[in-house]
Amino acid sequence: MKRILFFIFMIGIVTTGYSQIEFNKTFKVIPPATVPPKAEVKPVPKIPNDKDPFAVVPVPNAKNLEKPLEDPTYSNGKKPAPISMIEQNDFDDPGKELKAKLSRSLDRSLVDQGLKEDSRLLVKIDVNFGDIRTKSEFFVIKCRDFGQIDGDLIKATLNNQTVKSRLLLENSYQEFRIYFKEGINTFELEALNRGSLGGNTAEFQIYDDKGKHVRSDFWENWDTGVKGKFIIVKE
Numbered sequence: 426m427k428r429i430l431f432f433i434f435m436i437g438i439v440t441t442g443y444s445q446i447e448f449n450k451t452f453k454v455i456p457p458a459t460v461p462p463k464a465e466v467k468p469v470p471k472i473p474n475d476k477d478p479f480a481v482v483p484v485p486n487a488k489n490l491e492k493p494l495e496d497p498t499y500s501n502g503k504k505p506a507p508i509s510m511i512e513q514n515d516f517d518d519p520g521k522e523l524k525a526k527l528s529r530s531l532d533r534s535l536v537d538q539g540l541k542e543d544s545r546l547l548v549k550i551d552v553n554f555g556d557i558r559t560k561s562e563f564f565v566i567k568c569r570d571f572g573q574i575d576g577d578l579i580k581a582t583l584n585n586q587t588v589k590s591r592l593l594l595e596n597s598y599q600e601f602r603i604y605f606k607e608g609i610n611t612f613e614l615e616a617l618n619r620g621s622l623g624g625n626t627a628e629f630q631i632y633d634d635k636g637k638h639v640r641s642d643f644w645e646n647w648d649t650g651v652k653g654k655f656i657i658v659k660e
Contacts, residue, residue: 548624551654567599567631568592570596571628579616611654625651626645
């Protein structure tokens with residue numbers, strides 16, 4: 426009995442060893458597959474679409490571009506103006522228009538209050554004050570500025586001869602005399618300037634050698650160079 430058991434035991438050992446040898450010869454361990462690392466995905470650059478400014482199209486490869494991207498061409502052939510949050514206008518200096526408006530407003534206010542003559546109503550043609558017949562030897566001419574005192578200047582001539590070259594008109598009357606010849610004499614009062622508040626303004630009075638009042642009148646808003654003419658006939 427012991428021999429039988431020993432024989433079976435030996436057969437088992439031999440069989441096991443043989444099996445291990447064959448298995449070792451045929452079995453090979455397969456190494457795990459090498460997985461390449463994932464390539465880094467870079468964002469694709471985009472440029473505006475020509476037809477739709479808000480749409481974008483991808484650029485195949487921004488690095489391979491040989492020249493910079495050109496500005497898109499629009500249907501009207503013009504590029505849109507850059508967007509700005511600052512209000513724009515057509516004036517070189519925004520304050521210039523405001524100053525002009527304030528100046529016009531001030532001018533209107535002064536004209537309404539009688540402190541300035543309206544330059545749109547300037548008298549630009551000479552004025553004829555008519556004829557004066559007299560037996561007087563001379564006349565006394567009195568002149569003053571009847572408006573605001575603003576530097577009005579006048580010139581007086583008799584028969585083209587200067588009597589007063591630059592008379593500054595003031596609030597009170599200033600006077601001078603003119604001596605005329607027999608017959609027709611031409612006496613003129615000329616506005617040499619406009620005052621600082623507008624056209625030239627003056628009031629005048631004429632008296633004979635006896636102190637008798639002969640003529641009085643005034644002019645208003647004369648432009649520079651305008652003349653008032655009198656024809657004096659000495660009888």
